[in-house]
Amino acid sequence: MQLEKAILATITTNAKKVTAGSSIFICETKEEMEKVAANLEAILDGISHALSDELYIIVKH
Template sequence: MSESLTKVILSVITTNRNRVAGGAPVFFCNDQKEMELFAKNLEAILDGIAHRIGDDVYLIVKHF
């Protein structure tokens, strides 16, 4: 039986350095507006989907 990935976290975007750790590329932003801009652009660049998981954290996820 073969297993395959169905979802992969491509990046994390945050304004709060204390909320995240390694494992995926992390982008630190200065404010909410910059964070939303990063999420929108990385979503397109990485061909993923931006998921807001809190007021200060977005994940860019690739769904297969």
């Protein structure tokens, strides 16, 4: 099975911005969030997108 289009992970500093649906990573600082997003992008072979200053998603196109 190969995923073609999906949200693989959500990374945030504000837990109120997300609900269930993908793996959620809650960080304490913006710097930590950016580092986690960059690592997950490489690990999951996806693309990181910043939706706001408090929210990133990793997607597979």
